[in-house]
Amino acid sequence: MSEKYDVIVIGGGPGGYVAAIRAAQLGYKTACIEKRINKQGDPALGGTCLNVGCIPSKALLDSSWKYHEAEEAFADHGIGVGKLNLDLDTMLQRKDKVVLQLTGGVAQLFKANKVDWLQGTGQLKANKQVVFKPLEGDEQTLEAENVVLAAGSVPIDIPVAEVDQQIIVDSTGALEFTSVPKKLGVIGAGVIGLELGSVWARLGSQVTVLEAVDTFLPAVDQQIAKEAMKQFTKQGLDIHLGARVTGSKKNKNSVRVTYTDGDGEHEETFDRLIVAVGRRPYTEGLLSQDAGVTLDERNFIYVDNQCRTDVPGVYAIGDLVRGPALAHKAIEEGVMVAEVIAGEHTQVNYDAVPGVIYTHPEVAWVGKTEEEVKESGEPYKTGAVPFAANGRALAAGESAGMVKFVVDEKSDRVLGMHVLGPQASELVQQGVISLEFGASIEDLQLMVFGHPSLSETVHEAALATDYKAIHVAQRRRKK
Ligand code: FAD
Numbered sequence: 081m082s083e084k085y086d087v088i089v090i091g092g093g094p095g096g097y098v099a100a101i102r103a104a105q106l107g108y109k110t111a112c113i114e115k116r117i118n119k120q121g122d123p124a125l126g127g128t129c130l131n132v133g134c135i136p137s138k139a140l141l142d143s144s145w146k147y148h149e150a151e152e153a154f155a156d157h158g159i160g161v162g163k164l165n166l167d168l169d170t171m172l173q174r175k176d177k178v179v180l181q182l183t184g185g186v187a188q189l190f191k192a193n194k195v196d197w198l199q200g201t202g203q204l205k206a207n208k209q210v211v212f213k214p215l216e217g218d219e220q221t222l223e224a225e226n227v228v229l230a231a232g233s234v235p236i237d238i239p240v241a242e243v244d245q246q247i248i249v250d251s252t253g254a255l256e257f258t259s260v261p262k263k264l265g266v267i268g269a270g271v272i273g274l275e276l277g278s279v280w281a282r283l284g285s286q287v288t289v290l291e292a293v294d295t296f297l298p299a300v301d302q303q304i305a306k307e308a309m310k311q312f313t314k315q316g317l318d319i320h321l322g323a324r325v326t327g328s329k330k331n332k333n334s335v336r337v338t339y340t341d342g343d344g345e346h347e348e349t350f351d352r353l354i355v356a357v358g359r360r361p362y363t364e365g366l367l368s369q370d371a372g373v374t375l376d377e378r379n380f381i382y383v384d385n386q387c388r389t390d391v392p393g394v395y396a397i398g399d400l401v402r403g404p405a406l407a408h409k410a411i412e413e414g415v416m417v418a419e420v421i422a423g424e425h426t427q428v429n430y431d432a433v434p435g436v437i438y439t440h441p442e443v444a445w446v447g448k449t450e451e452e453v454k455e456s457g458e459p460y461k462t463g464a465v466p467f468a469a470n471g472r473a474l475a476a477g478e479s480a481g482m483v484k485f486v487v488d489e490k491s492d493r494v495l496g497m498h499v500l501g502p503q504a505s506e507l508v509q510q511g512v513i514s515l516e517f518g519a520s521i522e523d524l525q526l527m528v529f530g531h532p533s534l535s536e537t538v539h540e541a542a543l544a545t546d547y548k549a550i551h552v553a554q555r556r557r558k559k
């Protein structure tokens with residue numbers, strides 16, 4: 081007889097492992113099927129995010145920033161370090177240690193919550209049956225009252241630059257360069273291109289980014305995006321917009337890339353090339369012919385706003401479904417489906433999912449951009465204040481960037497908060513809380529903010545929406 085579970089989760093990334101833990105907390109007999117083998121050759125939980133995504137990239141962003149600071153900023157503080165030395169091997173090993181600590185932590189949490197970790201591949205069949213093919217041993221068919229699909233996403237391939245993980249790499253390969261490429265090409269000026277491009281630029285690569293679209297970071301508030309572009313260019317990222325890669329030819333240790341832009345055809349040779357043109361849902365092998373779930377026109381699994389698929393009792397979450405491909409969105413959907421299974425009314429607030437690009441300065445936002453609000457035709461007001469007017473930022477030598485609010489003119493409600501600057505990933509959470517609580521900008525204006533703190537720029541930007549900022553000169557717009 082096949083084993084029966086209350087909940088089977090397929091995929092052990094941030095969406096899947098959280099769904100499994102929450103389901104087990106709610107008293108359900110739960111299994112999580114995960115097929116990943118990590119670079120040490122061991123089965124691993126944590127998905128893309130912990131193994132080859134959020135965590136290793138942030139470890140390298142932090143390490144490379146420390147190196148950059150030692151090289152460029154310490155002298156300003158009167159600190160001499162002599163001749164700087166880069167031990168890339170140690171830097172990469174440190175990253176791997178952080179990853180192992182966290183993925184091992186998830187395995188411990190599974191034990192503590194009595195979630196069965198089934199190591200191998202899962203496939204959904206009809207009637208909520210799941211075929212489990214273990215890493216070793218025979219295939220079994222499992223049954224479940226509820227199935228949660230959480231298989232995540234994989235990088236998009238483009239035929240003009242085929243990834244070999246040696247010379248032409250995707251984000252996973254770009255976390256593993258064993259030496260700093262002298263000339264590094266990046267296709268795609270999205271989140272991965274900017275973050276991993278920054279890592280290697282700080283460590284000494286000459287980085288060229290080729291972006292097909294004419295607008296830099298089109299989803300980001302354009303006042304912020306324009307300033308970010310200036311900052312990144314100053315840091316040495318050579319970003320070409322409207323650049324279409326037409327071909328690539330690999331040699332033994334380099335790749336020649338051809339591309340066209342407004343100025344015509346170009347050719348450039350790089351030591352390494354990162355392809356970072358987006359990710360797509362990973363549905364290969366996940367669904368049998370008779371599984372019954374529907375895909376949308378972009379091959380995401382079709383779900384409603386509580387992640388129910390078209391098959392009762394089958395849910396899909398995270399990068400497999402519509403919405404931003406972000407770990408925290410996957411996590412909250414994992415919690416939501418476990419609670420929906422338990423009959424609760426949990427609903428992710430998709431209007432208040434923050435986005436962050438972990439460059440330096442960081443870019444972070446939540447809610448609507450000025451462009452979106454303008455297009456809606458509703459009256460609005462904005463307030464933007466630079467970190468150059470913030471004592472804490474100046475003391476830290478971190479004065480680049482700004483905080484900006486977009487506010488509904490009639491109701492005074494906060495519609496969006498946009499940050500370019502130090503700790504933007506932390507500061508933006510104040511915008512998330514404001515949106516979640518339906519705050520008016522006056523609420524933020526009347527609060528006391530600790531001095532000196534970066535958050536004071538949040539306060540000043542809130543004040544600036546009504547021409548009340550103290551530490552910047554503001555001229556009132558004509559009504
Ligand atoms: P995944 O994390 O992709 O996990 C899915 C898991 O399912 C995988 O481990 C896979 O092996 C397993 N699986 C697939 N099919 C099967 C099957 N049939 N049987 C068994 N197992 C299966 N997001 C952020 O919010 N912040 C960041 O800073 C950030 N940085 C990133 C940096 C990089 C370089 C990359 C690539 C991504 C980054 N992301 C970041 C995105 C984030 O990693 C994803 O949004 C997140 O991992 C999605 O979670 P998930 O659970 O949906 O899927």
Ligand code: NAD
Pocket residue numbers: 238267268269270271272273275290291292293323324325356357358359404405406435436437438
């Ligand atoms: P992305 O969608 O952020 O950026 C891809 C970029 O490539 C876009 O600007 C696109 O216009 C461009 N592009 C597409 N095709 C191209 C082509 N043929 N030539 C040149 N440019 C092309 O995707 P990504 O950077 O690959 O990241 C994938 C996903 O991973 C993102 O959606 C993001 O949600 C997630 N991620 C998040 C974080 C974070 O939260 N900090 C970090 C890394 C990745």
